[in-house]
Each structure stands twice: as C-alpha cells, then as structure tokens.
Amino acid sequence: MPPTRPEDPTFTIGATERETGLSKDVLRMWERRYGFPRPVRGGNGERVYASSDVAKLRAIKRLMDAGVRPGKIIALDARALDAMADARVPTHHAVAASAVERDVLGLLRRHDAAALAALLATLLLRQGVQQFVQATVAPLNRAVGDAWMRGELAVFEEHLYTEQVQATLRGALHAFARHVGTPRVLLTTLPGEPHALGLLMVEALAVPEGAHCISLGPQTPVEDVRAAAVAHRVDVVALSFAACFPLRQASEALASLRAQLPANIALWAGGELARRLRRTAPGVLPLADLDATLDALRSVRVRGAVPVA
Numbered sequence: 043m044p045p046t047r048p049e050d051p052t053f054t055i056g057a058t059e060r061e062t063g064l065s066k067d068v069l070r071m072w073e074r075r076y077g078f079p080r081p082v083r084g085g086n087g088e089r090v091y092a093s094s095d096v097a098k099l100r101a102i103k104r105l106m107d108a109g110v111r112p113g114k115i116i117a118l119d120a121r122a123l124d125a126m127a128d129a130r131v132p133t134h135h136a137v138a139a140s141a142v143e144r145d146v147l148g149l150l151r152r153h154d155a156a157a158l159a160a161l162l163a164t165l166l167l168r169q170g171v172q173q174f175v176q177a178t179v180a181p182l183n184r185a186v187g188d189a190w191m192r193g194e195l196a197v198f199e200e201h202l203y204t205e206q207v208q209a210t211l212r213g214a215l216h217a218f219a220r221h222v223g224t225p226r227v228l229l230t231t232l233p234g235e236p237h238a239l240g241l242l243m244v245e246a247l248a249v250p251e252g253a254h255c256i257s258l259g260p261q262t263p264v265e266d267v268r269a270a271a272v273a274h275r276v277d278v279v280a281l282s283f284a285a286c287f288p289l290r291q292a293s294e295a296l297a298s299l300r301a302q303l304p305a306n307i308a309l310w311a312g313g314e315l316a317r318r319l320r321r322t323a324p325g326v327l328p329l330a331d332l333d334a335t336l337d338a339l340r341s342v343r344v345r346g347a348v349p350v351a
C-alpha cells in the first residue's frame with residue numbers, strides 16, 4: 043500500500059462508510075478477514091483510514107454493484123481494480139454519439155450546470171422529445187453510468203445529470219399539458235428502486251402518442267399501486283426496474299400485483315431488468331427497450347387495444 047503522505051486527507055470510519063457505501067460492520071469484518079482495509083489508530087484509539095484505502099474501497103464497491111464478489115478482488119491493487127471496472131464497461135457507442143457524451147461529461151466535470159441545461163434544451167428542441175429520449179438521453183444514461191462505474195464521475199455529478207435531464211423533460215411535458223388521452227398509464231417504481239428517470243422517459247415517449255400519464259414518482263408500495271390504478275381508472279400500470287434491482291424481488295412483486303389488479307388493467311415492466319423478466323412473470327408485458335415501448339403504445343392507437351403480455 044503506497045505510503046500515506048501527511049497532506050493526504052484521512053477518514054473516520056463514519057466518513058469512510060458514507061464515501062464508499064460500505065457499512066462500518068463490513069469495514070471491520072474485512073479488516074479482520076482480509077487484512078484490508080488497514081486503518082491506523084487515532085489518539086482515542088479510533089480507526090483512521092487513508093485516502094488511498096478509501097479510493098480502493100470505492101473501486102471494490104463499484105465492482106460489487108456490478109455483481110463481483112469482494113473476496114475475489116480485495117487483494118488486487120487500485121490499478122487492477124480500475125482495469126477490471128473498465129473491462130466491464132462495454133464499448134458500444136458509435137463515434138458520432140460520443141461527441142454529445144464528451145460534451146455532457148465535460149460539463150458535468152466542470153460543474154457547469156447552466157451550460158448543461160442549455161445544451162440539453164437545444165438538443166431537445168432540435169430533435170423533438172421522442173427522438174431526444176431515444177437518441178440522446180438513453181445513450182447518455184449509459185455513458186454517465188459507465189463513467190460513474192469507472193470512478194470518473196462523482197455521485198454528486200451523476201445526481202446533477204439526473205436532475206438536469208429530469209428538468210428538461212418535465213419542461214417539455216408541461217409545455218404540452220393535456221388532461222385526456224388513451225391509454226391511461228400509471229407510472230412508478232416499487233420500494234427499493236430509486237431509479238426514476240425511466241418513468242419520465244416513458245412519459246415523454248407516451249404523451250406524443252396520445253397517452254394520458256399519471257406518474258407517482260419512485261418507490262410506491264404494491265398495495266398503493268393497486269389502489270392508485272383503480273382510483274385513476276387506468277388502462278396500464280407501467281413499472282421501471284434498473285439492472286441492479288433483485289430479479290426474484292421483482293418477479294414476486296409483479297406476480298402479487300398482477301393477482302391484485304383487475305384483469306382489464308395491463309401490467310408493463312420496463313427497465314434493463316425487464317430483459318430477464320421474460321419467463322418469470324405471467325400476465326406481465328416486459329418491455330426492455332424504448333422501441334418496444336413505442337410499438338406497444340402505437341398498437342393501442344392502431345388496434346384500440348392495450349397489449350397485455
């Protein structure tokens with residue numbers, strides 16, 4: 043472990059927990075089990091962590107979030123961990139698209155919120171809301187997520203990105219306020235799923251297709267989703283699940299909701315996890331990407347019937 047320099051910031055166990063997302067118990071348990079991290083003791087015998095250890099712990103946590111077991115990587119040095127994170131980030135971007143990504147990531151790192159808001163608004167006006175969601179926001183989400191995964195973006199920078207995109211989409215939707223339309227779509231996520239951008243992306247796709255959307259925002263208990271669906275007389279309940287949401291929890295919650303919902307209300311499940319829901323949720327329509335979502339919405343207009351499963 044590189045020697046710590048006196049000017050290097052040090053972290054208490056509380057600060058290390060906040061910085062890394064790893065609980066105090068896990069930090070103490072790893073220290074005992076793996077001999078890492080190796081805090082020194084402060085004047086009162088409290089643990090004091092070096093910034094290099096905290097950086098390595100963050101890299102380990104990012105890989106854990108992508109499904110890697112800590113025991114397999116804890117002995118690796120920070121460089122090897124970053125290389126492993128890089129290897130997990132698929133290089134799937136066409137050259138053209140990366141110009142916008144480079145600009146947005148640059149503005150996020152320069153903390154230039156005003157220029158970011160202006161760029162997003164310009165792209166939306168140039169492309170129109172549906173194209174903006176599909177051709178700009180979807181790839182940007184991946185670029186921002188991958189940059190966070192590689193430790194190239196801080197959590198607060200990712201948060202700024204989310205807020206700016208949400209503000210841009212909400213601005214467009216509010217400029218188009220409509221109080222009727224079909225199908226009537228209830229949008230939300232279940233408890234434990236904080237990713238709410240997908241809901242707004244679907245709403246921005248659906249409203250221009252004539253749908254009337256009621257968004258409850260993230261984390262609504264299953265029982266309340268049923269009650270809201272009945273109260274708002276909706277045709278569709280549309281839920282979003284990011285890749286990191288536990289599959290079994292999603293399948294069980296969807297099955298329970300399907301059983302509680304009146305049969306005439308369709309249940310759509312979207313988000314990256316939907317790719318893995320195909321076999322596990324009868325009576326639920328998994329829609330993993332935006333093209334499939336648009337097809338489902340357009341088929342309502344063409345066939346006058348809501349696709350159910």
Ligand code: B12
Nearest residue numbers: 107180184187237238239240280282285286312313314330
């Ligand atoms: C912004 C963001 C956050 C924000 C969300 C803020 C907010 N208000 O929404 C915050 C900071 C809360 C967050 C938290 C976390 N995040 Co996050 N997040 C993202 C990010 C960058 C972008 C936006 C997003 O919400 N995407 C999720 C949806 C919109 O995208 P999608 O699943 O691909 O869905 C697509 C389609 O299916 C469709 N769609 C989406 N929803 C729906 C719904 C319906 C009905 C339909 C029809 C279609 C549809 O739209 C999308 C178009 O591309 C993504 C990166 C990415 N690649 O998307 C990471 C990402 C999803 N997060 C990730 C992780 C790991 C986390 C954390 C666990 C990190 C942590 N340790 O704390 C926590 C989650 C904690 C928890 N309790 O679950 C990982 C998941 C990796 C994995 N394979 O498991 C990702 C992919 C980043 C990465 N590259 O590693 N995150």
